[in-house]
Amino acid sequence: MCASVDLVDGGLAVPFDVVYGGQTCRAFAIRWQGQVHAYLNRCSHVAMEMDWQPNRFFDDTGQWLLCGSHGAAYRPDTGACAGGPCRGGLVKIGVTEQDGVVRWHTAFNLQPFEF
Structure with a gap:
């Protein structure tokens, strides 16, 4: 997917x-x-896609992922809703990082975050 x-x-x-x-x-890694x-x-x-500018998801503090359209906030580590008009969390995608390369799991079964 990308270099570390x-x-x-x-x-x-x-x-x-x-x-x-x-x-x-579309998906994104952070x-x-x-x-x-x-x-x-x-x-x-x-x-709808969340980035408020191309490839920008973090708020100004770098602590939350924000939806640029409605202001929903999500935890960067779990994708759980942290505030705003969320209906559950983000769909998490499995990734690995090894030898300076980040890869996503193509066989990973994408699942919505559940509480």
């Missing part, structure tokens, strides 16, 4: 495509507190 150095803590995301529900959808996390780029409030 492409993901800076609280910085820009790296976009990629996945198949979800039989359709090709780094937060040293760990890589990836999610389907789809707000749980309204099924």
Whole structure:
């Protein structure tokens, strides 16, 4: 998917495509507190892409992922709703980081976050 150095803590995301529900959808990977996390780029409030500018998901503090359309906030480590008009959490995508490379699990069964 990308080189490890492409993901800076609280910085820009790296976009990629996945198949979800039989359709090709955008997804994104971010780094937060040293760990890589990836999610389907789809707000749980309204099924639309979240980035408020290209590849920007973090708020100004670098602590929350925000939906640029309605202000829903999500935890960067779990995708759980942290505030705003969420209906559940983000769909998490499994990733690994090894030898300076980040990869997503193509065989991973994408599941919505459950409480």
